[in-house]
Amino acid sequence: MSGELVPRKKRRAQVVAVSGGKGGVGKTFFSVNFAVELSKRGYRVLIFDGDINLSNVNILLHINDTPEFKRFLTGEKPVEEIILKGVGGVDVISAGNDIDALLSLNEEMIARISDALSIIEDRYDFIIVDTQAGINEFNINLITNADRAVMITNQEITSLVDLYKVIKVISGRRKGLLYEIVVNRVTMADLAGIVFQKIKNTVQKFNIKSNLKLIGYIFDDPKRVLESIQKQVPFVILHENNPVTECFKIITDNFLAGKIQKRGVSFLSMLLGRG
Ligand SMILES: Nc1ncnc2c1ncn2[C@@H]1O[C@H](COP(=O)(O)OP(=O)(O)O)[C@@H](O)[C@H]1O
Ligand SMILES: [Mg+2]
Numbered sequence: 001m002s003g004e005l006v007p008r009k010k011r012r013a014q015v016v017a018v019s020g021g022k023g024g025v026g027k028t029f030f031s032v033n034f035a036v037e038l039s040k041r042g043y044r045v046l047i048f049d050g051d052i053n054l055s056n057v058n059i060l061l062h063i064n065d066t067p068e069f070k071r072f073l074t075g076e077k078p079v080e081e082i083i084l085k086g087v088g089g090v091d092v093i094s095a096g097n098d099i100d101a102l103l104s105l106n107e108e109m110i111a112r113i114s115d116a117l118s119i120i121e122d123r124y125d126f127i128i129v130d131t132q133a134g135i136n137e138f139n140i141n142l143i144t145n146a147d148r149a150v151m152i153t154n155q156e157i158t159s160l161v162d163l164y165k166v167i168k169v170i171s172g173r174r175k176g177l178l179y180e181i182v183v184n185r186v187t188m189a190d191l192a193g194i195v196f197q198k199i200k201n202t203v204q205k206f207n208i209k210s211n212l213k214l215i216g217y218i219f220d221d222p223k224r225v226l227e228s229i230q231k232q233v234p235f236v237i238l239h240e241n242n243p244v245t246e247c248f249k250i251i252t253d254n255f256l257a258g259k260i261q262k263r264g265v266s267f268l269s270m271l272l273g274r275g
Helices: 027-040 069-073 107-123 137-144 157-173 189-205 222-231 243-257 267-271
Strands: 014-019 045-049 091-093 126-130 148-153 178-186 211-219
Touching (some): 014 137, 027 045, 027 178, 107 126, 157 189, 178 189, 178 243
Parallel strands (some): 014 126, 014 148, 045 126, 148 178, 178 211
């Protein structure tokens, strides 16, 4: 089965977890620009900001107010009323910057989140889940139960080590998931292949049973990336003709050409680990 979907046709979304282990490697920057690139191609896309406590998807998509998420978590608001409209035609569910109620998610809240996602699954082609750094149960469940896992890394050893850890934990729980690797912040295209080979060798050396595929790289461009974040305009919109934007196009092509690994369960059972 091909990864290409017919835009605007009613069917269940592919849930794509964007992970990588370490903080600061570019998961959120990737999630937002990848989502916008998919949306530009006519797909219906929602980003779920899984970094509940340190949300910033909303900032990158110029959503400065997320007043209702807390009331959604407490059951006072239905999911329909917390879907926000970001720039670039991307919908967003984000906790935003209202931190008081969010420091610990209880099981009831997690059930509410997963229930909400399963309600809206058939309204989108892709639900991109921007995950938080680190290995915790909520995070691991999000990745384990997604249809696809895009792993963001850079070339730094700390970022690579954290990536192995996440792949090891996930591989222990979910057989056969393909890890679609993106190497971020490269200064030369050749670096991506070198980093990818390093990841493969290490995963083999530690006998972690997993399938890895390099789907692309993103050039390091601190000046323009900072500019796009400060202007709250996604990079691929702000700089349509730019090597970084070109990287996102290639990644999206490779991603769409890839296979779907349908999970076959709804979000409700999945986040609670009952899938
Ligand atoms: N390709 C890139 N070139 C330059 N800076 C980048 C690039 N990708 C990400 N950054 C920067 O790295 C920082 C961390 O990115 P972010 O997406 O928030 O990481 P994460 O979500 O993994 O914690 C941000 O300040 C962002 O500006
Ligand atoms: Mg982030």
